[in-house]
Amino acid sequence: MDYIQPRPSSIVAALYTARDLGVDVAILHGPSGCSFKHARLLEEDGMRVLTTSLADNEFIFGGHDPLMRVLRYAEEMFSPRRMAVVGTCVSMIIGEDLQSAIHDAGVATPAIAVDIHAGFRENIDGVLATLEPAAAAGWISADELERQRYLLAKANEVERLRGAASRAYIEPSRGDLKHVAAERLVELADSGATGVAVMNAKKETAYMFADELIALHDACPDTAVTYVANLEDRGLPKVREDAGRILAGMRERGVDPELLGALDEYGANGPAIGERLREIAPDFALMVGVPHAVPPEYTEGIEVFSITNGPRQVAPLREMGHRHVMVEIDLHPKTLGVRDIVASEFGEVLRSMR
Structure with a gap:
C-alpha cells in the first residue's frame, strides 16, 4: 500500500x-x-x-x-x-x-x-x-523475541485489514458526540439490557481506557455487565508493570475484570474476544482501545460503542457496523509517565449522566 x-x-x-x-x-x-x-x-x-x-x-x-x-x-x-x-x-x-x-x-x-x-x-x-x-x-529470551515477532505481525495485519492503514488516505474525524453516546448507553443499561465492556488496549494507553470501564460501573453499578481486559502478566518489563498497576487500580475502584490477553497482544486478541462475545451474547458492548481487532462477524446484532484514540480509525469502525464511535483526543500524551489510571473524557461524561 x-x-x-x-x-x-x-x-x-x-x-x-x-x-x-x-x-x-x-x-x-x-x-x-x-x-x-x-x-x-x-x-x-x-x-x-x-x-x-x-x-x-x-x-x-x-x-x-x-x-x-x-x-x-x-x-x-x-x-x-x-x-x-x-x-x-x-x-x-x-x-x-x-x-x-x-x-x-x-x-x-x-x-x-x-x-x-x-x-x-x-x-x-x-x-x-x-x-x-x-x-x-x-x-x-529468544522465545520472547519470537513472541514479539508474532504479535507485531498480527498488529500489522489488523491495521491493514480494518485500521488506519487499510487505505491510502482516511479522513480524520473526532467521532460521535460523547454525551449523546453516553445517554444511549445509560438508557440501555436502565432498560435491563445485558452488556459487555471490553478493554483491548495497546500498552500504556490502557491507563486511560481502563477508566471508561470503571465509569460504566460507576454510572450503572446494577446493570448486568461482564468486564473484560487484556491485563494478563506477559510482555516486556514495562508492559508487565503497567498491567499490574492498572489491574490493581481497577479492582480498587470496584471493577474486577476477566483477563483475556496481555497489553502487547491487542492485535492478536480479537478472535478470542469475539468468541467470548458469542458466549455472553450481550445486547450492547462497550469496546475501548483497539476495538477494530475484533472481526466484525463477532459483533453482528450487538449495539457497539467503540472508543479509539485515532481520528483516522473512526471511518473504518463505522464501516464495521459499530453504532457509536468516539475518539479520546491526545490520549497518548496524557498516559505517558503516569503510574495510575487517568480520567477519560468519555468516562467523565458518562459519570455526569447520574
Missing part, C-alpha cells in the same frame, strides 16, 4: 521499545530536532533521550567522535542501568557504525546499537531493530 497520509515512524517505535526494555538513556544519533516531540514525551515517562546533534559538518565527516562523547557523558552524568544508541536517517545514510562507537567509547553500561531510520514503510521495523540486539545482549 502506498500511503499519502502520515504514518508512524520506525525511529519513534525504536525509542518506545527501548523504554519498554528498561533503557534509562537513549541516544539519538542524528540532528537535534529528530523525533523531538516524542523524545520530549518519553522523558516525561522516565527515559532520558539525548542527541548527538549532528550538523552539516558531521554529515560529511561522520559523527563517530560526537557519539563517543555523548555515551561517556551519559554514563558519567546519569549512571544508567542500560543505554541504547538509536540511529536516524542521517546516521544511516552516512554509514555510521553505532556498535563500533559504543565499543570505542569504553563505557561499562550495557548498551545496544539500534540500526534504524525513518524510511521503512512499517513502524514495526523499528521495534524489531531494537528487540533483536536486545535478545543478542541477553536482555530478553
Whole structure:
C-alpha cells in the first residue's frame, strides 16, 4: 500500500521499545530536532533521550567522535542501568557504525546499537531493530523475541485489514458526540439490557481506557455487565508493570475484570474476544482501545460503542457496523509517565449522566 497520509515512524517505535526494555538513556544519533516531540514525551515517562546533534559538518565527516562523547557523558552524568544508541536517517545514510562507537567509547553500561531510520514503510521495523540486539545482549529470551515477532505481525495485519492503514488516505474525524453516546448507553443499561465492556488496549494507553470501564460501573453499578481486559502478566518489563498497576487500580475502584490477553497482544486478541462475545451474547458492548481487532462477524446484532484514540480509525469502525464511535483526543500524551489510571473524557461524561 502506498500511503499519502502520515504514518508512524520506525525511529519513534525504536525509542518506545527501548523504554519498554528498561533503557534509562537513549541516544539519538542524528540532528537535534529528530523525533523531538516524542523524545520530549518519553522523558516525561522516565527515559532520558539525548542527541548527538549532528550538523552539516558531521554529515560529511561522520559523527563517530560526537557519539563517543555523548555515551561517556551519559554514563558519567546519569549512571544508567542500560543505554541504547538509536540511529536516524542521517546516521544511516552516512554509514555510521553505532556498535563500533559504543565499543570505542569504553563505557561499562550495557548498551545496544539500534540500526534504524525513518524510511521503512512499517513502524514495526523499528521495534524489531531494537528487540533483536536486545535478545543478542541477553536482555530478553529468544522465545520472547519470537513472541514479539508474532504479535507485531498480527498488529500489522489488523491495521491493514480494518485500521488506519487499510487505505491510502482516511479522513480524520473526532467521532460521535460523547454525551449523546453516553445517554444511549445509560438508557440501555436502565432498560435491563445485558452488556459487555471490553478493554483491548495497546500498552500504556490502557491507563486511560481502563477508566471508561470503571465509569460504566460507576454510572450503572446494577446493570448486568461482564468486564473484560487484556491485563494478563506477559510482555516486556514495562508492559508487565503497567498491567499490574492498572489491574490493581481497577479492582480498587470496584471493577474486577476477566483477563483475556496481555497489553502487547491487542492485535492478536480479537478472535478470542469475539468468541467470548458469542458466549455472553450481550445486547450492547462497550469496546475501548483497539476495538477494530475484533472481526466484525463477532459483533453482528450487538449495539457497539467503540472508543479509539485515532481520528483516522473512526471511518473504518463505522464501516464495521459499530453504532457509536468516539475518539479520546491526545490520549497518548496524557498516559505517558503516569503510574495510575487517568480520567477519560468519555468516562467523565458518562459519570455526569447520574
